Amino acid sequence: MLQINSFVFNPFGENTYVIYDENKECVIIDPGCSAASEENALFGFIDSHQLKPLMVINTHGHVDHIMGNEAVKSHYGIKVAAHPEAKNDFIRSKQQAMMFGLPMTVECNLPEMELNDGELVQVGDSTLEVVFTPGHARGSISLYAPVEGWVFTGDALFCRSIGRTDLPGGNFDELRESIRSRLFTLPDDTEVYCGHGESTTIGEEKDFNPYVAV
Ligand SMILES: [Zn+2]
Numbered sequence: 237m238l239q240i241n242s243f244v245f246n247p248f249g250e251n252t253y254v255i256y257d258e259n260k261e262c263v264i265i266d267p268g269c270s271a272a273s274e275e276n277a278l279f280g281f282i283d284s285h286q287l288k289p290l291m292v293i294n295t296h297g298h299v300d301h302i303m304g305n306e307a308v309k310s311h312y313g314i315k316v317a318a319h320p321e322a323k324n325d326f327i328r329s330k331q332q333a334m335m336f337g338l339p340m341t342v343e344c345n346l347p348e349m350e351l352n353d354g355e356l357v358q359v360g361d362s363t364l365e366v367v368f369t370p371g372h373a374r375g376s377i378s379l380y381a382p383v384e385g386w387v388f389t390g391d392a393l394f395c396r397s398i399g400r401t402d403l404p405g406g407n408f409d410e411l412r413e414s415i416r417s418r419l420f421t422l423p424d425d426t427e428v429y430c431g432h433g434e435s436t437t438i439g440e441e442k443d444f445n446p447y448v449a450v
């Protein structure tokens with residue numbers, strides 16, 4: 237069984253997740269650390285639990301989700317994985333950081349590994365499945381842990397809200413379709429861990445999300 241630890245990082249209040257299983261392997265989803273204190277909090281957790289990081293996974297290429305990539309990569313010597321269509325957002329990330337006035341001093345390199353729809357990521361004896369959920373950004377993915385009943389949705393689905401669709405690559409109809417066909421088809425009691433804000437469940441969002449309720 238996987239376990240989870242979450243952090244809220246950077247001026248956007250972005251959720252960074254460390255997912256690990258009993259044999260100590262872990263992945264870091266969307267490291268958004270923007271300051272040494274945030275890096276220390278993330279590294280301190282990983283090191284004090286003696287976890288072995290396998291890779292960084294980015295749900296999409298927006299700067300608030302990737303700005304800690306280079307720090308994590310150089311600290312642990314691991315690679316970054318993302319959907320191939322997220323590439324353009326990585327290329328734009330430095331510019332996006334400046335636009336939002338974020339303290340991003342390091343260039344964010346392109347991911348070294350691709351994750352496509354349906355691919356499985358092995359974390360110890362546990363599994364995360366890649367679910368393609370575009371609409372908020374090009375190449376957005378969610379990560380589904382079927383045994384634990386969790387899904388990490390990045391900025392696709394939030395508690396009672398959805399991701400903005402006015403940034404480059406955003407498309408409201410596509411996002412709604414992703415949520416309805418790929419996320420709302422998961423079991424109702426699936427816990428939804430979002431890129432910002434509190435967690436929710438698929439069943440609650442089907443009933444109460446004003447943007448996509450069915
Ligand atoms: Zn985003």
Ligand SMILES: [Zn+2]
Pocket residue numbers: 248250298300301391431432
């Ligand atoms: Zn975000």
